[in-house]
Amino acid sequence: MKIGWIGVGRMGLPMVLRLLHAGYAPMVWNRTFDKAAPLAAQGATVVHRLGDLRGADVVFTMLATGRSVLDVCVGPDGLAGGGAKRTPGIVVDCSTIGMDESRELRSRLAARGVEYLAAPVSGNPRCVVAGKLSSVVSGSAQAMLKVRPLIEAYSGRGMAYVGEGELARVCKIAHNVLLAATITNLFEVILIAQKAGISRHAFLQFINSSVIGSMFTQYKSSALVNLDWTTTFTVGGLLKDIDLGLQSAHALGVSAPITAAVREVFQAHLGVAALRPDAREYLQKDFAAMFETMAAAAGITPVSENLAVPTGLEPPPDERPTNQRAGR
Numbered sequence: 001m002k003i004g005w006i007g008v009g010r011m012g013l014p015m016v017l018r019l020l021h022a023g024y025a026p027m028v029w030n031r032t033f034d035k036a037a038p039l040a041a042q043g044a045t046v047v048h049r050l051g052d053l054r055g056a057d058v059v060f061t062m063l064a065t066g067r068s069v070l071d072v073c074v075g076p077d078g079l080a081g082g083g084a085k086r087t088p089g090i091v092v093d094c095s096t097i098g099m100d101e102s103r104e105l106r107s108r109l110a111a112r113g114v115e116y117l118a119a120p121v122s123g124n125p126r127c128v129v130a131g132k133l134s135s136v137v138s139g140s141a142q143a144m145l146k147v148r149p150l151i152e153a154y155s156g157r158g159m160a161y162v163g164e165g166e167l168a169r170v171c172k173i174a175h176n177v178l179l180a181a182t183i184t185n186l187f188e189v190i191l192i193a194q195k196a197g198i199s200r201h202a203f204l205q206f207i208n209s210s211v212i213g214s215m216f217t218q219y220k221s222s223a224l225v226n227l228d229w230t231t232t233f234t235v236g237g238l239l240k241d242i243d244l245g246l247q248s249a250h251a252l253g254v255s256a257p258i259t260a261a262v263r264e265v266f267q268a269h270l271g272v273a274a275l276r277p278d279a280r281e282y283l284q285k286d287f288a289a290m291f292e293t294m295a296a297a298a299g300i301t302p303v304s305e306n307l308a309v310p311t312g313l314e315p316p317p318d319e320r321p322t323n324q325r326a327g328r
Contacts, residue, residue, distance in 0.1 A: 003027065003150065004053035004088065005044075005060045006072050007095075008036045011121070012062035014128035015094070015154040020044060022153040026060075029053055054079055058090040058147050066101030069093055073105060080112040090143050092117045092151070094135070098244070102166050106139075115143040119151060119159070120172040124232040130313040131156030132215065136175075138168035170248065177245035179216070180238050181262045183287065186217060187294045190224065195300060201225045201307050215312055220288060222309035227292075227302060229285035235273075238287050239266045269293040 003026040005016055013035075019026055020043045027045045029052065030036035040046045050072060053059050059079060063069050073079050073091055080087040091114055093105065102118050109116045117139035127133045134157040137144055144161050151159045162171055186207075193203040204221040207213050222228065242263045249256040269290045276282050282289065295302045 001057040001146075001150075002055065003058055003060070004029070004056035005062075006030070006050070006053070007062040008039065009062070009064065010125050011094075011128065013039075014125050015060075015062060015133075016044065017042070018128060018131075018154040018156070019150065024150065024153065027053055027056065050077060050079065051084070054084055054086040054088060056088045058092060058150070059088040060092045060094060060150075062094045064095070066095070066097030066105075069095055069097055070101060070105055070108075074108040074112075080109055080114050084112075087112050087114050090115045090117065090147060092119050092137075092147055094119050094121055096120050096172060096241075097169075099166050099169050102169050106166070115140050117143055117147065118166055118168040120168055121155070122172070122175055126219070126232075126311070126313045128154070128156070132313060133157060135159040136168045136171040137161050138163055138165060138171075140164070173241055173244045173248060176238060176241035177256075177259050177262075180242050180266065180287075181258055182216065183220065184262050184265050184290070184294075186220070186224075187291050190291070191295060191298045191300060194295075194302075195298060199305060200302075201305050201309065204309075218310075218312040222311050223286065223288045224291060225305045225307055225309050227304045229289040231284060231286045233287050234284055235266055235269055235287045235290060236283060239263070239270070242266060265294070266290070272296075 003024055005012070005026045005028045008016055008028060008030045016026060016028060016039060025043050025045065027047050028036045028039055029047050029050050033048060036046045047053065061069050061072060063072070071078060075081055076083065078084070079091065091109055106116045117137055119135050119137045121133050121135050123133040133155045135151050135155045137151065137159055141161065148159065162168055190200055190203060194200060204217070204225065208218045208221060242259060245259055246256055246263065249259065270283070272293045273279055273282050292302060
């Protein structure tokens with residue numbers, strides 16, 4: 001298959017590297033050419049024009065906004081724009097975009113004879129590198145089968161196919177709602193333990209070795225022990241998904257009182273953070289920074305424990321993307 005890829009930002013770059021490591025040679029386009037150029041040395045074909053990808057069998061997109069995805073796919077100069085004489089066979093969008101945007105994209109691509117798969121992912125760039133990204137896919141089952149090996153190559157943990165239409169978007173929203181509820185409750189129990197005199201490190205070590213521990217609690221442990229708010233996802237971004245989850249729940253007649261309560265915790269954090277002199281920068285930090293707001297409400301001023309904590313995302317040697325590919 002001729003493979004195209006659009007977008008080599010924080011997530012797109014390591015995903016392309018995993019495809020290269022698996023022996024594929026995608027054509028890559030990025031709005032800022034210089035960010036994609038180094039991939040040429042690793043086996044990718046970096047193109048200057050978006051139109052160079054129109055002849056691909058499949059094109060993947062990993063972009064920041066739904067508007068950007070629509071623009072590169074069906075905009076005037078897009079893959080399947082009105083003036084395009086050739087179009088890709090399949091477009092696979094890995095971005096996190098809204099349901100309405102995804103429906104519009106599906107409809108407009110279908111009008112040009114292009115199959116479309118919604119394929120949002122769960123994980124951050126470190127998950128990609130560690131081979132622990134997961135994907136959920138919806139759309140044509142026939143199209144999914146054609147590209148499944150590619151999705152599994154960059155995912156590491158495989159993919160789940162959930163049916164037609166935008167069902168993958170529903171899964172991603174539900175996933176992020178659960179993530180928000182999990183981290184909020186984790187903050188609460190850490191603060192109970194800390195106020196009783198237990199170090200965060202010791203408590204999280206116990207949680208991670210217990211039946212309730214997870215990949216998520218493990219890789220967030222280092223951040224919570226050392227108060228490292230390096231961004232993987234902002235509070236504002238997660239709050240947007242909570243709102244989408246509540247809207248979906250109401251539309252489907254599902255009661256979601258826990259999600260509603262979690263939303264108020266996030267909203268309270270935004271209010272507190274807005275009073276800080278560095279509010280603009282602080283609100284771009286990781287959503288785990290909410291721990292500081294909840295700690296203050298509990299009468300605790302947390303300090304870093306300055307301990308090395310494994311994240312569980314350290315890739316095994318044979319899973320690390322490298323500059324070497326078979327035959328090179």
